[in-house]
Amino acid sequence: MFTIGEFAGLGRVSIRMLRHYDRIGVLRPAAVDPVNGYRLYRADQLSRLNRVVALSSLGFTLAQVRSILEGPIDVAELRGMLRLRQAELHTQLEADRARLTGVEARLRIIAQEGTMSTQDVVVKRVEPVRLAEMTATAASFATRDIGPVIQTLYPQLMRELDRAGIRPTGYGIAYYEAADDDSVVIHAGIMVDADPVADQAFRIGDLAGEQSAATIIHRGSMDTCEESYQALAQWTEANGYRAKGFAREVYVDYDPERPDDGVTELQMPIEKT
Secondary structure, eight states: OEEHHHHHHHHTOOHHHHHHHHHHTSSOOSEEOTTTOOEEEOTTHHHHHHHHHHHHHTTOOHHHHHHHHHSSOOHHHHHHHHHHHHHHHHHHHHHHHHHHHHHHHHHHHHHTTTTOOOTTOEEEEEOOEEEEEEEEEESSSSHHHHHHHHHHHHHHHHHHHHHHTOOEEEEEEEEEEEOSSSOEEEEEEEEEOOOOOSSOSSEEEEEOOEEEEEEEEEESOGGGTHHHHHHHHHHHHHTTEEEOSOOEEEEEEOOTTOGGGOEEEEEEEEEEO
8 A cells, every 4th residue: 555645646646635535535545544544545546536636627626526436437438528528628728718819909909009000091992792601690799709700611611612613713701790689690701703503501692892991901810800900990080981881801811720921901891971
């Protein structure tokens, strides 16, 4: 048998944690020395320790861990539970990363208040284009909600176009519609030279042009697009215009493997106030 210190070293946990596991009944020692009260452990208890540490590290409470380990669960079921929880944590991690990126972008905007450049805004006519597009709904206009939807729609669209034998002829263009609640309908499109087709997962149609649009080039990942959008808004108001709906995003140069190198033109339809 091993003393608590030796067992802690073998299992790579703290003595304090082993004592806590004993108190709540998650992992009790194999024996307690009747003379000095020292806790003693067997090597085969490392198997249970591994399960306790893995489950608690994946976010299960120790009460849940005890319930899981005391129930009729085999190794395959435990492995499945761990993989499911692992996937949930990966999803949460990506959401937290997106949230952190959004916070950093807002902090940069706050730091630049009063100094944000709007000199790169260009007013121009936007010609109509034919798009193949797919749509989906995001929970809100927040970048962390928009991004995952866009990143899912475009690969799906490209697969469907390839299956239909239709080749893109130009840029990807995303545009938006407000839904009845806080959600937003996302149209992820790409320029094509093809007639509408029936019974497809995508739609081919013409996106109307605009007589006048304020445009700005955003460089970098769309996770930081708030800065460019706000520069566009400041220019629009400062020059006596008002927006006519939501801005479009024209992906002039975008590689999903290198989002930080992206070049996107934001096109906001405008009219004089």
